[in-house]
């Protein structure tokens with residue numbers, strides 16, 4: 555199988571993983587471009603790539619509406635997030 559075909563199959567699986575959590579790859583990708591080809595080259599599984607992309611898009615979305623987490627730079631969660639609250643014990 556050619557690499558381009560493999561990438562297409564891989565991306566289809568990413569697409570399905572994202573669809574299962576109600577994330578439309580095409581919509582999000584048109585707003586904020588996630589580097590899927592880099593994940594493919596790095597051997598990331600379709601599910602892991604989907605999760606990374608999901609986090610990346612929410613992070614960008616939160617940042618765009620000024621609701622990104624104030625505790626940790628690059629945290630993908632919103633506002634005073636529970637993740638960081640637990641992490642920092644407050």
Ligand SMILES: [Zn+2]
Nearest residue numbers: 623629635638
């Ligand atoms: Zn956070």
